[in-house]
Amino acid sequence: MSYNGTSTTTTEEQLQRAKLIWDYHRMHHRLRPVDAAIGLGSHDLGVATHAAELYRAGLFTTLVFSGGNSPTTKARFPRGEAVHFSEHATRLGVPEDAILLEPDAANTGQNIAFSREVLAAAGVVPKTLLLISKPYMERRSYATARKVWPEVEVFCTSEPLEFTDYLKSIGDAKLVLDMLVGDLQRLIDYPRLGFAVEQHVPDDVHAAYESLIRDGFTSRLISS
Template sequence: MADAEGQQGVISDQAWRDAELIWDYHQMRHELRPCSVGIGLGSHDLGVASHTVGLYRQGLFPVMVFTGSNSPTTKERFPRGEAVHYREHALELGVPKEAVLVEPKAANTGQNAVFSRQVLAEAGIVPESVLVVCKPYEERRSYATFKKVWPEVDVVCASEPVGLAAYAEGIGDAKLVVDMLVGALQRVMVYPEPGFTILQEVPEDVVGAFRRLADSGFDSRLLPR
């Protein structure tokens, strides 16, 4: 993509190549297989709920959990909470209400895992495997978090099958999307040390792309120093 233009201006060719490299790294490319449950991680992106429903219709799991409260970026869009709005969307798409559980309190990915496990236990479900559905650039961090927090289950990750350019166009702000890619990668790299996630190898070219983007102003989603 020669120049990606979002609401924040034009992204250079080099920055876009770096963003695509990081986008590809975030993709786990797991082979989808039937799992005990599906878990849709709440966010600003209602496409996560839609994709979870699509996987349910493929017969990949018999019941789903939508998990998430609100963040500063979702309060206006989902005033009743991310998981609640996701559930309402799934019901509008025809999913029977008995197939949709809601976990409305989680404020981060670790809590998504812990609180979803509690909700499932209360429903009498002890899964052997979970299919985690999230935003495309959150697959790797979600996988690393669930493997750390919930090691006894087999974890499969999935997201909407879309490329970076199409995703940025759908969001309407290419600069913000690249910021989010950079922030997600930083968390993949630093969260293992405090024990939030498992350690994963990050190739040197991906680290280089991260540094160039962070140094050139794609930094609104970086952790505070």
């Protein structure tokens, strides 16, 4: 069996390796009410959808959407990720006065640091914080927040999608596998660069990562 998205066909073996990485990236935190939440900007509007669901469920009363633009989002969200995410969330029932905008962040560290400043300016100094991200960005978001904002208790969440359902929702398996590999590279490399706290990577996850790199899922890798 293979998955044929909008670009390259991926094999069943590659998808199995990718699912190992997908499962590792997810933190499986038990959700609870928190003082504030941050929706991390990206190409995935599902972040805003999930944020709206959690707001309506009463998990928080203050929501920051953070993000400017990147090469993967500029065409889709020309006015910036935070702005488009906010508009989507308000259409789903989140009141405008519950949302704060952070429109300048260009990476995850900035998402968190700049959102902290936006919250402080609004008089919100949270002790507990929920990070809402793409499914495969949960662990790196957590590791980054523990470095950038160690005083706050951090929880992570994302849309409750299975791996195959997420592939279908994005429609491009090659892009998703590239992103999975790229996020894991950052998770491995960023602690020594001072951007995140270290996370243990199991041997089977590391082997799957190296195999997918050999297979060419490298468009989201960075020079290190």
